[in-house]
Every structure is written in structure tokens, then in C-alpha cells.
């Protein structure tokens with residue numbers, strides 16, 4: 001997979017790609033990530049990429065021309081499966097969306113900033129808009145890093161143990177069950193006997209029951225969630 005990230009702040013977003021699982025997946029050539037500094041496509045030598053919004057109102061808006069220049073260059077080089085815009089006014093990212101995107105070959109991610117982008121960018125180029133939750137961040141860069149992490153860890157070969165992504169929270173609309181490691185007893189807190197029993201069908205059943213219990217208590221909305229992705 002190849003991911004092209006178009007951003008006003010490449011430095012802000014680079015660091016998560018330089019560590020741990022994501023770095024290893026890049027080293028193993030399972031994924032390529034390229035950063036494009038929007039300022040390099042600016043209208044003038046001062047790096048102008050944003051302007052006041054028509055109709056008045058606070059906040060600057062990213063202009064269409066620099067984005068068009070950057071995207072047109074990328075489009076002339078390869079075909080893209082999705083052109084994603086990170087913005088709080090979009091559908092919230094969930095595991096289904098991450099699963100679907102993880103099988104794409106080439107994607108572009110545009111990160112918003114200031115008041116957002118000129119609507120014509122969204123109308124002309126964007127095939128999918130993604131928010132990471134119902135709160136506002138000062139820019140889309142951290143959100144893009146979150147999206148990339150969620151996608152990249154699902155690419156076959158990225159996680160050592162293929163099953164570990166399948167047993168994540170959310171893969172079956174359930175939160176993950178509790179996990180324990182040594183020691184079996186700490187102060188007066190004991191690991192549930194069932195986990196030490198060696199009876200694996202029973203352990204699976206216990207984990208499922210605990211996952212349902214946890215989901216009912218913390219995220220009951222997931223149990224009635226039959227939302228379809230577009």
C-alpha cells in the first residue's frame with residue numbers, strides 16, 4: 001500500500017511513522033508513506049495557501065489552487081482508490097472503515113487546518129471524508145496519523161501474529177475482554193480460575209461473555225450498531 005499525505009505541517013505528523021509497528025511495516029516495505037508539504041505548491045513565494053472566507057467570519061480557509069496542483073501531480077503518477085479528507089464534520093472512523101481501507105493500493109489523505117478547505121476541494125477531489133470523533137482538534141494531522149495507524153496494522157504481514165488484529169476490540173462490535181498475566185495472585189487479587197484451567201473452549205466462552213458484559217456496560221450502542229459503511 002502507498003499512502004500520500006498532503007499537509008500544512010509535515011513535521012507534526014511524521015513522528016508516529018518513525019516508531020514501533022508502523023516503522024517496521026515501512027521497513028518491511030509493506031507500506032510506503034509520502035508526505036507532501038502544501039506550502040511547496042503555494043501561489044506565491046511567501047507560501048500563501050489560505051485566505052479569508054467569502055461572506056465574512058473568523059478563520060482562514062485552505063485555497064483550492066495549491067491543493068489542485070499537488071493532487072494533479074499525484075494523479076498523473078498513479079491511480080488512487082480513495083482521496084480522503086480529514087475533518088470533524090464527517091462520519092466517525094470505525095473498524096469497518098479501517099478494514100476496508102486496509103485493502104486499498106493507493107490512497108491520498110488531505111489534512112485540514114484552520115477553518116477547513118474551500119468546499120470546491122471536497123466537491124472535486126475528495127471521495128471519502130473521515131472524522132476520528134466528536135471533538136475538535138486544532139488540525140487534521142493527528143487525526144490522519146490515527147487513521148494511518150488503524151489501517152496499517154491491518155495490512156497482512158504487519159502484525160506478527162495475524163490473529164491478534166482479528167481479536168481486537170470492535171472486530172465483532174464487542175469491546176475486548178479483560179486480560180491477565182503473571183503473577184496469578186497479587187495482594188488479594190486473583191486471576192479468574194477459568195483462565196488457569198487449560199479448558200480452551202470454556203476460556204473462549206468466558207472471554208466472549210466478558211466481552212458482551214463489558215460492551216453492555218460501557219458501549220451499549222455497539223450492540224445495536226448495524227450502521228452500514230459507504
Ligand code: 6GU
Nearest residue numbers: 086087132133137139143
Ligand atoms: Cl479529522 N480533524 C480535526 N481538526 N478535528 C477532528 C477530527 C479531524 N476528527 C475529530 N476531530
